[in-house]
Amino acid sequence: xxxxxxxxxxxxxxxxxxxxxxxxxxxxxxxxxxxxxxxxxxxxxxxxxxxxxxxxxxxxxxxxxxxxxxxxxxxxxxxxxxxxxxxxxxxxxxxxxxxxxxxxxxxxxxxxxxxxxxxxxxxxxxxxxxxxxxxxxxxxxxxxxxxxxxxxxxxxxxxxxxxxxxxxxxxxxxxxxxxxxxxxxxxxxxxxxxxxxxxxxxxxxxxxxxxxxxxxxxxxxxxxxxxxxxxxxxxxxxxxxxxxxxxxxxxxxxxxxxxxxxxxxxxxxxxxxxxxxxxxxxxxxxxxxxxx
Amino acid sequence: xxxxxxxxxxxxxxxxxxxxxxxxxxxxxxxxxxxxxxxxxxxxxxxxxxxxxxxxxxxxxxxxxxxxxxxxxxxxxxxxxxxxxxxxxxxxxxxxxxxxxxxxxxxxxxxxxxxxxxxxxxxxxxxxxxxxxxxxxxxxxxxxxxxxxxxxxxxxxxxxxxxxxxxxxxxxxxxxx
Numbered sequence: 157x158x159x160x161x162x163x164x165x166x167x168x169x170x171x172x173x174x175x176x177x178x179x180x181x182x183x184x185x186x187x188x189x190x191x192x193x194x195x196x197x198x199x200x201x202x203x204x205x206x207x208x209x210x211x212x213x214x215x216x217x218x219x220x221x222x223x224x225x226x227x228x229x230x231x232x233x234x235x236x237x238x239x240x241x242x243x244x245x246x247x248x249x250x251x252x253x254x255x256x257x258x259x260x261x262x263x264x265x266x267x268x269x270x271x272x273x274x275x276x277x278x279x280x281x282x283x284x285x286x287x288x289x290x291x292x293x294x295x296x297x298x299x300x301x302x303x304x305x306x307x308x309x310x311x312x313x314x315x316x317x318x319x320x321x322x323x324x325x326x327x328x329x330x331x332x333x334x335x336x337x338x339x340x341x342x343x344x345x346x347x348x349x350x351x352x353x354x355x356x357x358x359x360x361x362x363x364x365x366x367x368x369x370x371x372x373x374x375x376x377x378x379x380x381x382x383x384x385x386x387x388x389x390x391x392x393x394x395x396x397x398x399x400x401x402x403x404x405x406x407x408x409x410x411x412x413x414x415x416x417x418x419x420x421x422x423x424x425x426x427x428x429x430x431x432x433x434x435x436x437x438x439x440x441x442x443x444x445x446x447x448x
Numbered sequence: 449x450x451x452x453x454x455x456x457x458x459x460x461x462x463x464x465x466x467x468x469x470x471x472x473x474x475x476x477x478x479x480x481x482x483x484x485x486x487x488x489x490x491x492x493x494x495x496x497x498x499x500x501x502x503x504x505x506x507x508x509x510x511x512x513x514x515x516x517x518x519x520x521x522x523x524x525x526x527x528x529x530x531x532x533x534x535x536x537x538x539x540x541x542x543x544x545x546x547x548x549x550x551x552x553x554x555x556x557x558x559x560x561x562x563x564x565x566x567x568x569x570x571x572x573x574x575x576x577x578x579x580x581x582x583x584x585x586x587x588x589x590x591x592x593x594x595x596x597x598x599x600x601x602x603x604x605x606x607x608x609x610x611x612x613x614x615x616x617x618x619x620x621x622x623x624x625x
Contacts, residue, residue: 169498173531176506180527183513183520184581199514207515210468277516279475281582284517321517328585350478413474 191313191323200286204319207274207286215272218414225305226417232306266382267422269294271301273415274319278326278352284313285322287418291315295420300380304417307386307409308332308374312420320420325387326352326412334387334406335375339364342375345387345406352412354391357404364402366393372406379429382421451493451551459508462488467515476602479595484606485512485522486574489530490567491616493551498534505530525578529570536566554616567607568600575599 164171186192234240275286289295301309301322310330314321323330328349334357335342343359357372370390374381392405423429466485475481489505496504509526513519537553540562550557553566576596583592 169502169531172499172502173527176502176527177524180506180509180520180524181581184518184524185520187519188585196514196519203515275515277471279471279478279481280516280518281585282518 191321196314196321197316200290200314200316200319200321204274204286204288204316208288211272211274215416218416221411221414222304222416225303229305265424267424268419269422271295271320271418271420273418276324276412276415278324278412281328281349283324283326283352283412285310285324285415285418287320287322287420288318289420290318290320292317294422295320296422298380298426300374300378300382300385300421300423302381302385302419302421303410303415304419305386305409307388308334308381309410309412309415309418311380322418324412325355325408325410332381332387333375333378334372335383336360336364336366337371337373342377343401343404345372353407355388355406355408357387357390357406358401360402360404362395362400362402366390366402366404368393372404379426380421380423382423455488455492458491459488459511463508463511463515466512471516477598479591479598480602481599482606483575483599483603484610486526486529486570487607487610489526489533490570490607491552491554492533494537494548494553495551498531501530501533502527521578521581524581525574528577529574532573533570536569540566552616555611564608568604571603571607572596572600575603 269289271287271289273285274288277283285301287295287301295312295315297312297315299312301312303309308325310322310324310327311332312320313323325332325345326347328347331344331346333342334345341360341364343357345355345357347355360366368390372387372390374383374385374387376383386409388406388408390404391407394403394405395401396403462485466483470482470484485508488508489501492501492504505526506523509521509523510519512522516522537558541548541558548557553563555563557563558566579592579595579599583589583595
């Protein structure tokens with residue numbers, strides 16, 4: 157027994173090294189699997205405050221691009237206004253169903269909240285965006301984040317009281333369901349970690365007709381993203397012969413170099429959808445175990 | 449300025465530089481990530497005990513980790529170089545901590561060649577281990593090798609530029625001080 161203590165005493169630096177190394181690796185691997193960082197709450201508040209200070213300065217440099225994006229988005233909304241549409245036939249009067257939110261039968265499925273990006277990188281394999289809204293402002297995990305021009309940006313993976321971490325589209329573990337605007341066929345958008353301007357759309361069958369420049373939108377089957385937000389445009393078409401599926405190179409609609417203002421969109425029915433999904437899986441498993 | 453205050457200041461400057469400049473600028477290539485913050489560990493005074501080196505290294509890495517959202521990655525790499533550092537110094541300049549004329553490792557204190565070797569070995573270890581941990585998530589082995597070489601190269605370049613541009617004003621230690 158005494159010898160053991162002597163041994164530990166003699167090599168105590170080495171043992172400290174080993175212990176701390178194990179702690180570091182435990183932090184790393186538990187985070188990689190679940191995106192739940194140890195002590196994230198405190199750390200996120202601290203880094204968030206410092207990032208906010210830095211962001212006050214940095215925002216000025218992207219102000220012009222941000223204004224243009226906002227202006228374009230406002231313009232697209234302006235075009236939807238009922239006063240843009242006229243009737244030629246005066247005998248028939250069309251009434252615009254302007255109040256879609258209080259018409260019986262309609263209900264709200266998505267809710268948007270504004271936020272500001274305080275930290276963002278594009279150089280890593282796993283890029284995260286930190287935004288200045290957190291649990292106190294109603295942000296929850298798995299909410300979708302879109303840019304100020306309505307382009308898909310990422311998904312919230314972790315929240316602290318006043319800040320949230322968003323997994324950017326530029327993250328190698330990211331996969332977002334996206335569909336072609338023309339045919340409605342949907343696949344998954346992933347990132348290979350190479351060029352921050354391009355992502356890859358997989359699982360579009362080769363029977364579809366795809367052209368360069370085709371628009372890719374968020375798909376109607378996504379749990380996080382509302383349908384119809386712009387993901388990007390097709391810039392290169394490749395055919396994967398082993399699977400018979402396209403590998404489409406997509407130029408992202410969001411400019412990750414100068415993200416500034418974003419919207420965090422909540423799918424109000426997310427929890428219900430996810431629960432149903434999980435329960436279905438469980439049920440099928442049970443059926444498998446007890447053959448009919 | 450006391451050694452303690454000077455090193456705290458250095459840590460803050462290095463972390464801010466790493467987080468807000470080096471990680472923000474568009475990189476030349478995705479394999480070439482400029483790293484310089486770990487120079488903080490290389491510049492710690494000779495007199496810091498091995499135990500403290502480990503603790504300081506771990507937390508310096510962890511602070512960067514929480515900015516980069518990679519908890520544990522840089523901490524593990526920094527811990528490794530903090531552990532290896534005393535051995536390397538011992539091999540390159542076999543002296544006791546009190547025998548050095550200067551307080552910290554620098555070209556002046558160790559001569560240029562041993563200092564360059566010292567920086568090179570620790571940079572390679574830091575990047576090698578860190579990129580290895582990242583590579584475990586998936587990726588080609590060749591990419592891993594290229595990335596280690598490229599990142600080590602750019603870091604060495606940065607470190608020597610820093611060394612030449614900002615010569616540290618190190619007091620020559622005398623018996624009176």
